[in-house]
Amino acid sequence: MLQLTKRTEYGLIALLHLANSEGRVVPVREIGERFPLPKRVLAESLKDLGRAGIVESQRGAAGGYWLARGAGQITLGEVISALEGAPTLTSCQDLGASNARGQCEVQPVCPIRSPLTRLRQGIWALLEGTTLRSLANPSLTPADLLAAAGSPLSSPLGDQPAA
Amino acid sequence: MLQLTKRTEYGLIALLHLANSEGRVVPVREIGERFPLPKRVLAESLKDLGRAGIVESQRGAAGGYWLARGAGQITLGEVISALEGAPTLTSCQDLGASNARGQCEVQPVCPIRSPLTRLRQGIWALLEGTTLRSLANPSLTPADLLAAAGSPLSSPLGDQPAA
DNA sequence: GGCAATTGGCACCAAATGGGTGCTAATTGG
DNA sequence: CCAATTAGCACCCATTTGGTGCCAATTGCC
Numbered sequence: 187m188l189q190l191t192k193r194t195e196y197g198l199i200a201l202l203h204l205a206n207s208e209g210r211v212v213p214v215r216e217i218g219e220r221f222p223l224p225k226r227v228l229a230e231s232l233k234d235l236g237r238a239g240i241v242e243s244q245r246g247a248a249g250g251y252w253l254a255r256g257a258g259q260i261t262l263g264e265v266i267s268a269l270e271g272a273p274t275l276t277s278c279q280d281l282g283a284s285n286a287r288g289q290c291e292v293q294p295v296c297p298i299r300s301p302l303t304r305l306r307q308g309i310w311a312l313l314e315g316t317t318l319r320s321l322a323n324p325s326l327t328p329a330d331l332l333a334a335a336g337s338p339l340s341s342p343l344g345d346q347p348a349a
Numbered sequence: 350m351l352q353l354t355k356r357t358e359y360g361l362i363a364l365l366h367l368a369n370s371e372g373r374v375v376p377v378r379e380i381g382e383r384f385p386l387p388k389r390v391l392a393e394s395l396k397d398l399g400r401a402g403i404v405e406s407q408r409g410a411a412g413g414y415w416l417a418r419g420a421g422q423i424t425l426g427e428v429i430s431a432l433e434g435a436p437t438l439t440s441c442q443d444l445g446a447s448n449a450r451g452q453c454e455v456q457p458v459c460p461i462r463s464p465l466t467r468l469r470q471g472i473w474a475l476l477e478g479t480t481l482r483s484l485a486n487p488s489l490t491p492a493d494l495l496a497a498a499g500s501p502l503s504s505p506l507g508d509q510p511a512a
Numbered sequence: 513g514g515c516a517a518t519t520g521g522c523a524c525c526a527a528a529t530g531g532g533t534g535c536t537a538a539t540t541g542g
Numbered sequence: 543c544c545a546a547t548t549a550g551c552a553c554c555c556a557t558t559t560g561g562t563g564c565c566a567a568t569t570g571c572c
Contacts (some may be wrong), residue, residue, distance in 0.1 A: 187350060187352070187353075187354060187433060187434075188351055188352075188353070188429070188436035188437070188438070188472070189350070189351075189435075189437050189438060189439065190351070190438055190439060190465075191350060191438075195439055195461065197459045198465075199455070199459070199460060199461055202461065203460070204459045208440075220458070221455050222454045222455055225457065232374070237481050246411050251365075262468070266351070270350060270351075271350075273350070273351035273352070273354060273433070275350070275353055276352065276353060276358055277352065277355075290385050291385045291421075292362070292385055294382075295383070295384060295433065296362070297365045297366070297485075298358065298362055298365065298484075299361060299363045300487065301485065301487075302353075302361075302483040304489065304490065304491050304494065305425070305479065305491070305494065307491035307494075308418065308475055308491040308495050308498075309472060309475065309492040310472055310493070310494075311352070311491060311495060312468075312472065312475065316468065319463075320463075321464040321468070322460075322464065323462065324459050324464075326467065327467065328467050328468070328470035328471040328474060329471075329474075329499055331467065331468065331471040332471050332474060332475070332499045333499055335471075335495050336492055336495045336499070339374060342366055
């Protein structure tokens with residue numbers, strides 16, 4: 187199903203909140219107070235983001251989370267990868283995970299494996315070309331996102347030099 | 350999760366086979382003989398594609414399926430919509446389905462709804478800009494797919510006038 | 513007319529996935 | 543020492559998904 191998990195949704199909400207709180211250490215409680223989300227699941231998401239190096243954290247009484255990098259350096263692709271695994275489109279392309287149980291039966295004659303690989307790369311480029319900052323920028327159109335994904339090495343959205 | 354269902358995979362395999370068998374009526378049995386798939390599920394996929402007007406069918410002894418249109422006129426978007434519903438990215442954007450149980454709690458203050466709507470439109474453009482024919486064309490790169498999605502009204506891939 | 517092959521429709525079951533919670537340990541500021 | 547916080551892990555329940563059973567309706571062919 188082409189739908190993000192709640193974990194990812196909550197993680198994105200938290201990340202945008204952190205992006206708006208740069209310079210501070212933000213406890214999970216604060217995010218849970220501002221948005222009506224199940225705090226525990228929110229906490230799980232932030233733990234995952236910490237393990238992936240997207241946020242950093244401090245334990246203890248005045249502890250909390252903050253972005254490990256600027257919002258323009260964090261891509262949607264890595265957030266999704268951290269919270270629910272990279273998009274695979276098909277189960278047979280989940281190369282990273284334990285693909286132990288042998289390969290797909292169809293693979294030797296599969297007519298869609300290679301085409302869907304290309305499509306997956308297109309979607310991946312779209313997600314890698316979109317940063318937290320560009321997500322938060324309401325003036326960017328879907329077409330802008332596609333254009334940025336087409337030339338991912340040049341200037342990912344959100345990284346334009348400050349005007 | 351950003352992964353197609355088996356139903357969609359099987360449907361795409363069947364559609365590509367039908368595209369390679371234009372002018373014939375192809376029974377499900379034939380597809381099941383060429384690709385090692387559970388025939389019954391394959392049949393369910395084709396029924397759904399028929400209901401969506403993507404394939405046409407003939408009952409009876411010499412019955413079977415064929416594409417309702419040329420492979421260049423069938424987009425990935427409509428195939429996915431027919432087999433597993435249109436991509437929503439988030440559950441709160443499933444406008445079509447019975448969204449009866451009231452809206453998302455977060456919506457009034459949700460910081461990701463609008464951004465993810467734009468991203469969803471980008472993905473949708475990518476899927477609507479990719480036809481069965483362009484899928485089957487091995488020379489098209491992911492960048493080509495993105496470029497075609499950027500200008501969906503001009504010339505969807507696979508519809509270039511025959512050289 | 514009857515038979516065999518086929519699509520059409522529906523209900524159902526088992527396994528996987530996802531959302532959510534309980535509990536406890538480790539850290540740290542006051 | 544206490545309270546607030548992150549870290550880790552195990553577990554349960556609802557939903558989704560993959561797959562099957564069964565039978566009706568249609569149609570070519572003998």
